[in-house]
Each structure stands twice: as structure tokens, then as C-alpha cells.
Amino acid sequence: MTSENGGYPRRNPQPVADGKVWNWAQNATLGDKSAVSTPETEAELQALIAASGGKIRVMGSRMSPGRMLQLADRGDTLLDLSRLRGLLAVTEESATFAGGTPLHEVYEILSGMGRMLPASPGVIAAQSLAGALATGTHGQGLQQSSIADEALSIRMVLADGSVAEYDRQHRWFGAVQLGLGSLGVVTQVTLRTQPSLVYTCYKNAVAADTLEQDLIDWNRNYALSKAWWFPNENQVHVWAAREATADEAARYHDNNDDLLRQEETSDAMNETIDQTLEHMRSDTKIVDENGKPFRTVTRFKDFSDVTGDVYQVFCRGIATPQINVEIAIPLAITGETIGKIKAWHSATQPHMHYPIILRCTGPSSCWLSPAYQQETCFFGFVVYYAEDGSLSEEGVSFLRAVEEVLAEVGGRPHWGKYFEAPLYNWSALYPHWADFVEVRQALDPQHKFDNAFTSALFD
Structure with a gap:
């Protein structure tokens, strides 16, 4: 086990009464509790920002x-x-939410109105709306991209305390959509909405022999698709969803609009999952057989097709402290990249206790989106913390090595997850990098919304 390696910090598994604010995973302190301010109104927020002489996050x-x-x-x-x-407001084709609204509330409110976002959700819905935009939170499906791409207008409090609104016609909108928290404080977002759809999601287990082409086919042939690749077992668990037929939708509505599971189940993944659980138990030393990390994979046992709305089908994540690395690769070279990972895996036999997660999206209009202007496949890698807050040395070595492989082929890391910044030439990866820096300078000339991380990125 390792206490800290490759930029991946040790986790403190027990709450600490140290006067500090910890992040959710409890592997980093954010500042003193005395530094926290909780404005009740936008006007109060304006006054607070205008009066501040320090940094703000x-x-x-x-x-x-x-x-x-x-x-x-x-x-x-x-x-x-x-x-x-x-x-805050609703029209026939949009909804305006306050920036601090958790995503699960956005989804619940929209579902209650018979509406949905055109962008499919990520697996976890605890993020705030503003935070989801700032980091490029995304779902799956080539017909959509990140949640930020469904923003029609964004309202922010700027560094001088003034309020500004940006819509899709504004020349800086591509920067404001995904700003890494470095341009201003987002207080309102108007999102495009559409009538709720019901989906039937087919779940299957297949060999990974032809994954290079299969992944493309699943994403071309279905509205939404997600895959979990188990390289050690040469197996893939795939979800592929299309809009439900009238009969499927009727049976879903007869089920009180609750997720409808088909009676027929498959045990095709059971042996693979048992092997994965064995690795996880060895790495994490977690004694609770029903612990959250284990539940993230046991759900693949005895699986069945389902019918439900997009949030019921895909927003199924189990929030578990982890090191999560996700690298975006242009879809055009995804097959080639899968081949490189297969060859690298065969040659090195790395230790991994969780499958590689594969989610594809359509092009994004956000200047700093990893999917900017191109269809993209996001390769996700996870290592869970051990019971004592440490990380498996082999798991850490795997993350470092696989990130190097993907960085070499032009991968772009997900901003809200872990990555090794020295591996990336940001200005070469992002055509609008210099433009974003200019917008940042114009909106926050004193860099009030910076910290060490963003300063290193942009300065």
C-alpha cells in the first residue's frame, strides 16, 4: 500500500475535527471552516465578492x-x-435553475414536468449544476455531449461584484460554458429541455475480440450506449438503449413509471464479476461484503434488460471514494487506441480491480471540453481506496501507465477527475486555449478566482 503516489493522495477514512473543510472523498483539505461563506441571495454574493481581497473558490x-x-x-x-x-423560470423549451441546484434536483423537477435535458446524465447526480458545467460533466451517446452544451444562457457574478449574462450568440460563450471556476461565479443557468422519452436498454456480455469495431457500432446504432471492458477476462458488459416501443412504454407507465426490469436475467457476467470482486477485496481490505465498492460491480451479476426514463436507466452510480482517471480520445482513433491498450495490457499484465469504462459523446461547443468539435470516446479508470485510506501500489502504477499511453495519442483528461498535468501540452490540445486565457484576463484581471492549480494551468 502507498500513502501518496503519483499525485494521488491518501484518504482519511474518519471524520476529522480539525477546523478544516475536506472534500467529499476526504483526501484533501480545501481551507479553514472559517473561510466558508454561504450567501442567501445573489445580491449578498455580489457584495461578498466585491469586498473580498483574497482568492475565491x-x-x-x-x-x-x-x-x-x-x-x-x-x-x-x-x-x-x-x-x-x-x-427559477420555465418556458416551453427551457428551464432556468440556480447554479447551486444539485443535478438530482434538476432531474427530479424536469421529470415532474414531463421534460428532460437533451444531454444524458452522468452516473452520479450529487454535483451542483454550476460545478457540472465547470468541469464538463457528460453522459453517453453520440447524439449529445456534455451538460454544458445544453446551456442557452449563463448568468455570473464577476470579480468586481457585477452581474453579466452570456447567451449562445456571445463571442465568449464557449469559454463561459466550461470555465473551471476561473471566470466568475455561476448563479443561473438556462437549459434547453425536451419532452421526456422512455428508453429500453439492452444489456449483454460479449468477448472483447472485436471491441475496436463493436464499440463504434453500438454507438452508431443506438441512441445511448455504455460499456465496461474487463481486459483480464477479455469480456465486455455493454448497455445499448433505444427509444422504447409503444408497447414497452405502456408497460412502463403501468408500472407507475418506475424502472421496469425484464423477468429474464443473464448470468453471463457472474464468473467475471466474482474474479473482479476477489481483486477488489484483496486490494481494499474492506470486510463488509456489501460495501459500496463491491456494489458497483455486483450489480452486473444476473443482469436484465430494463425500460425507464434516461435518469432511471443511466444515473445509476454508487458514490464511492476513489481515484478516477478519465481520458477523452477522438472517436476516429478510438479503435486504434483500444488496440494499443490491448497490446500494452498483454505485454505488461497490469493489476486492475475495476473494468475500463467506455462512454462516447458527440462534439462539444465548449472551448475547453475534451470533446471540443469532435466525436469522442472517454476511457475511464478507477482504483478504490483501501479500508485504511491507502491505495494499492499496483493500482496506482496501472493508472499512471495507462494515462501515459492515452496522453501519447493526444488524449484530453476530464477536468473534474485526476490527471498528471505535465503529460499534456494544453495549448496544442485546445485550439481556443489562448482565447480562453484572454477571456479570463478580461473578466478577472486580478485572478481573484484562481488557486495554485488554475494559476499553474493558465500562467
């Missing part, structure tokens, strides 16, 4: 790595926007 749900939020000096401010939440 928004905490959100604190699910990002600590470096995204961390403060250093007395006089700095951690903003808690949990009071600025809820639905």
Missing part, C-alpha cells in the same frame, strides 16, 4: 479533486452556494 458538492478547490491563505473565501438553488 466555489465548493459545489466537493466531489472534485482537492486541487480544483483548494485555498492557501487567510482572507481567501470558500463559497457555499447551497442556498442559491431551485427552479
